[in-house]
Amino acid sequence: MYDMTFELHAGGGKCLYEQIYEHIKTEIKDGKLLAGERLPSTRSLADYLQVARSTVEYAYEQLLSEGYIESQPYRGYFVCAMEELFNIEEMSCGEEAKRSSAEGREGGSTSRERESWEYNFSPHDIDMSGFPFGVWKKITKNILTYGNSELFARGEAQGDYDLRETISRYLHSSRGVNCDPEQIIVGAGNDYLLMLLEKILGRHRRIAMENPTYMRTYRIFQSFAYDVVTVEMDENGMRTDCLIKENVNAAYVMPSHQYPMGIVMPIGRRIELLKWAAGGENRFLIEDDYDSEFRYYGKPIPALQASDQQGKVIYIGTFSKAIAPAIRISFMVLPRTLLERYLENCSFYSCTVSRIDQRILNEFIRDGYFERHLNKMRKIYRAKQERLLQCLEPFKERFIVSGETTGLHLILTAKGKIAEEELLEKAKEAGVKVYGLSDSMVQMSPRNAAVLLGFGGLSPEQITEGVKRLQTVWL
């Protein structure tokens, strides 16, 4: 039997049972205690170490449950036979040291490596200063007060029914979308919903996108088992005559406000697309209605889905732009045919949005706060856009300004022969970040240099100052 000679340290960092456990484990790992060897009985080891017998029993139990030793009835405890042990846990100290240094080096940067520019005309930034924190907080508080524990239990896969009902009403009245709550799937962001859609539509899709387009979506489709083809566009959006020539069975469009070109697709083109989709059983249109809330002239353009009578449009909407990117709530409206496929093949995927957040959003919309918030933000953004348009007046000799009906950015296209790179470089020297149209291009095509100027995240004063700087370097 193994000779157990080791000292226990009272008052040290580790309790007695842990010291015994650690010691024996180390002995086994170091090969000092070999497979098949018998350990002292709990009674004799307790006597020897002058500890309570239960302390030793506790240590043995732990070794037993981790599989280092085994017990044989009426015989005692034996070291288990096992394959050559990796040198477990000894590395911990070294790893720890490495980790601390990694934290020191990378810790700050990863989370805050966003480049700092004096004026950043990002087309993706939104204005959070108008966000009704007070209301959001009040609703949250009420929910956690009256919220019973049910709210913390697992919810429905498609999202809570109440929220889906609220969304379907909102979509009907504000976007003309016709759908039942049953057709809606709530998910944590568009990226997730597209991943889910891949499972619903099935693999091996050939999908058409415009060029330029929203590159995030392009990369996501590429990460799927999808062939992505780009289809030429004109001033009305995706060209149907070109689409027809491609052997695709899905097309991704943003009819209410094409990103980045800002095109609102006219009804004629929409009908052409719907006709194309109706021409094949397995053809679908994916409508990304990402920022249709911010339309400054006329009443909102109905969604493409509103014109779809054949169940060909998959509608995707989000609250990222209209409320805040951080709340991570998007939704997808499936046509009936695909709903069946979803229920059959994908309904076991749990909902990705917390039920508390779903409830907050539901009350925020239901009680009219969302509409008020939208009206307020529309005014704020319109004022910013007007400011930007005004500031851009002097640019009109050398640039074309477009994309002003909707959304949170404008496009500036050079009339003369200047490279996009040069525009970006000059802006950078002046401390201003603008975004090249080529960032959104899947394939480069010969066209005049163009940049996007987003105004959502800047104050009117910043817009004025930023454009002034551009004026000094560009004009």
Place this chain on the structure above:
Amino acid sequence: MYDMTFELHAGGGKCLYEQIYEHIKTEIKDGKLLAGERLPSTRSLADYLQVARSTVEYAYEQLLSEGYIESQPYRGYFVCAMEELFNIEEMSCGEEAKRSSAEGREGGSTSRERESWEYNFSPHDIDMSGFPFGVWKKITKNILTYGNSELFARGEAQGDYDLRETISRYLHSSRGVNCDPEQIIVGAGNDYLLMLLEKILGRHRRIAMENPTYMRTYRIFQSFAYDVVTVEMDENGMRTDCLIKENVNAAYVMPSHQYPMGIVMPIGRRIELLKWAAGGENRFLIEDDYDSEFRYYGKPIPALQASDQQGKVIYIGTFSKAIAPAIRISFMVLPRTLLERYLENCSFYSCTVSRIDQRILNEFIRDGYFERHLNKMRKIYRAKQERLLQCLEPFKERFIVSGETTGLHLILTAKGKIAEEELLEKAKEAGVKVYGLSDSMVQMSPRNAAVLLGFGGLSPEQITEGVKRLQTVWL
């Protein structure tokens, strides 16, 4: 020119501009206004209808932006040429009627179709009565008060660095997991993380699972382009000798507490698995550590990842069991090699968890509430388990009770020849829901009937009463 004869209704539901807009749109769709036809000038229509000119202009602008009409400089407005129009929006009324009835029929049921049993021994239910609502609410309130707008902006794809740092510390101290915050990806639930993992690991995987196993994961793998093979298990978990024979490059295991069998994988078997994985560059082990927090005897078993020195283990953990399923926060620890693949191919997927929720969870763990909550819940669950074990004493002549070291359910295996179905049926007659082991079986294998008895969601009194009922029908 088109003869515009229609009446406006003052004081009706629709404002004047909308009536004009709707009327012209309908005329176009009904083919009464044909492509190329010229509309009256805004001035003459305004005169005719006795409305302000701006009202007509507004209506025309809307038609223009939707693509029904186009303007030609110095000539006026013309109806656009377009393909045969689908009969848009006319269906709205019919659809509306259909929708209301669907809501009436399905509305309640979908959201609340959970079968009602007097005693439901679900292995997935947890006890929410111990949840520290007060603390959660306080933290939430503070965050929304001091939270600046940054919290509502888009966060890092992998999750907020602070939370990842907190998780890495927690994992190290409580699970022995060695990782940097850089290796952690926070996501909205395990299902989502598995979807992401599919993108990281790449398609065409052949993956091994135990039988029985966690069927939700099985179904998810099946929905991927994965070949799923089941590998025989013994009392130590997945049999490595069988695994070796299968031509697989990934294996999914739950070493701390196999679901549903409750097996804790001993260190010997763990090392065998790690050796297998080390034998191929592209081989990985997916460790699902779903409920290791609830261990009732001895100190926690370290995670398999803790023994991994070759970067072979993908560790997945969740707060669904330990806090609440509804908060939808899980995390994945990637080995360095896969981290690179993630950063290259998948880091454009936005994080699926709201930053507010991330911050709440971070403070909940960081400030020690999580540990206190776990200690409290461990006691509550241990008491429930003891109660269940005690109540099951009379069953021991005819059943074997197992799985008592960890987790929120026990297994009852019949010693004699009785069908699982019969056990379930009899329980049902007594108003008691128990769960057949076959629910977790990918392939049926000849074994004695067994049922799972979960105790997380039942009170001690309900446990006593429920088991009493089982006693009357089973013994």
